Amino acid sequence: MDQLLSVTSEIGTLKRLLVHSPDSGLGKVVPSKAQDWLFEDIVHLDTIRKDEYDYYTKLLLYFLDPEKINGKLSTIDDPASDRSFYKPCHPSFFQSDKVIELEWLLASILDSHEIRVKLVASVCAIEGCTYRVQQELLNYTPNDLAKTFITGSSTDKHLLFAPIPNFIFTRDIGITIKDHFLLNKPAKKARTREALLAKYIFFHHPFFEKWKQNIIELTDSHHGFLLPKDDDDRKMTLEGGDIMVVSDNHVLVGVSERTSSEAAARITNILFEKNIVEKVTIIRIPKKRDYMHIDTVFTQVKRDVWVMLGNFSRKVTRQEDANAIERVLEIKKEEKIKILQFHKKQPHHPITFESLEDLLTDVSKNDLHCEGEVQFIFSGNNEFPYNAREQWTDSCNLLALKEGVVLGYDRNDKTTEAFRNAGFRIVYAKELLQQLDAGTVIIDEISDTLILMPSAELSRARGGFHCMSLPLWREPLQ
Numbered sequence: 001m002d003q004l005l006s007v008t009s010e011i012g013t014l015k016r017l018l019v020h021s022p023d024s025g026l027g028k029v030v031p032s033k034a035q036d037w038l039f040e041d042i043v044h045l046d047t048i049r050k051d052e053y054d055y056y057t058k059l060l061l062y063f064l065d066p067e068k069i070n071g072k073l074s075t076i077d078d079p080a081s082d083r084s085f086y087k088p089c090h091p092s093f094f095q096s097d098k099v100i101e102l103e104w105l106l107a108s109i110l111d112s113h114e115i116r117v118k119l120v121a122s123v124c125a126i127e128g129c130t131y132r133v134q135q136e137l138l139n140y141t142p143n144d145l146a147k148t149f150i151t152g153s154s155t156d157k158h159l160l161f162a163p164i165p166n167f168i169f170t171r172d173i174g175i176t177i178k179d180h181f182l183l184n185k186p187a188k189k190a191r192t193r194e195a196l197l198a199k200y201i202f203f204h205h206p207f208f209e210k211w212k213q214n215i216i217e218l219t220d221s222h223h224g225f226l227l228p229k230d231d232d233d234r235k236m237t238l239e240g241g242d243i244m245v246v247s248d249n250h251v252l253v254g255v256s257e258r259t260s261s262e263a264a265a266r267i268t269n270i271l272f273e274k275n276i277v278e279k280v281t282i283i284r285i286p287k288k289r290d291y292m293h294i295d296t297v298f299t300q301v302k303r304d305v306w307v308m309l310g311n312f313s314r315k316v317t318r319q320e321d322a323n324a325i326e327r328v329l330e331i332k333k334e335e336k337i338k339i340l341q342f343h344k345k346q347p348h349h350p351i352t353f354e355s356l357e358d359l360l361t362d363v364s365k366n367d368l369h370c371e372g373e374v375q376f377i378f379s380g381n382n383e384f385p386y387n388a389r390e391q392w393t394d395s396c397n398l399l400a401l402k403e404g405v406v407l408g409y410d411r412n413d414k415t416t417e418a419f420r421n422a423g424f425r426i427v428y429a430k431e432l433l434q435q436l437d438a439g440t441v442i443i444d445e446i447s448d449t450l451i452l453m454p455s456a457e458l459s460r461a462r463g464g465f466h467c468m469s470l471p472l473w474r475e476p477l478q
Ligand SMILES: NC(=[NH2+])NCCC[C@H](N)C(=O)O
Pocket: 037, 038, 039, 166, 169, 171, 172, 240, 241, 242, 292, 293, 295, 296, 397, 461, 462, 463, 464, 466, 467
């Protein structure tokens, strides 16, 4: 079989990833719980599925597993099929081993009686279920049980425990670092069950059988249990949105609202001890809901093109051309970013970078060997207040399907304009799918393109396509 785990860049052609499409649990979020469950608002389930996420599934299949979809759009989307192609437990589900649905993997490991017993007990323990509920869940079919674990609802549609609506952000449950897989430790309670399910899938699904010894788990430090409640930075928490493998020798680690310095230090040591990479850069961003993870403030588009939030830019840091209002509103002192780069050979002599652009330019030039100028596209075209507004709706959180071809939300107009000015073609997902279906566009010929995805509902969940993807395999950059 082809490669399963291999990620050595953020932009090499995507060959295999993990995803999870919006399940009925998203339709159970109530306003009073939305914030606790890390959603900014309640979402309309039918719209988020049919009019938004399904486009993502179709595009991914076209790029990664075309046989599953080529020429079949009219049947797949015929109202008579009732979206069965997209439903993980339905016999007509697309069952791709390139665009891999987590619910499908979960249902499959639950075929084993032993795993069923263990997972039912674990989920019931963390969710505080009664013993009777625990016994009852053991009688569920694997498909129903997978659904219940994810949506929180019983087969007769009663809520047994909270849903895990953030499971669509597969990026945050783990991360592929070259041929290793790092399981995450979520900072927020709302994401605990996701981590538990991910752990069982990775240790038990036959897909990952050969790679078990390459799974990295983070343990709490021995003093972790004794820390006061609010000493977050010394707790061991890490989410995938804070890790970027930018070259085969260099990993970026964010320290953020979600990833603690303790975890960043630990993962740096592990990466050096296991000889996985020789360079780790730690980027501390303000602990702020707006920024959450480093992938909410920048992502990579091409070897020499990045999209980022201007607040962390060299220019703004020096406050040269920021006007007074911007200065007050946008760049308070605590907004500053801190960047330290560690080298395996001299771990006690880290290098400091003054700004995000300096670091990313260094990655482009020294790790990826670009010779020309490195280009930065700014959220909201770096115009106040669109920069902040569009970052909030994930203008900086793009997913590269291959170098230069990225997916983003259609609502970030100024950022789109900035892409156009930088020489990118802009295309709506809907149009592109029609062209692919009609054969008037060929995947291999698509280059330097921003694909705009419908986003009215999805963006309320506060994550973009970088968050909604967990790459397992990307082709190495030449
Ligand atoms: N990698 C990311 N930026 N993930 C975004 C996750 C969004 C999700 N609602 C949360 O708050 O956890």
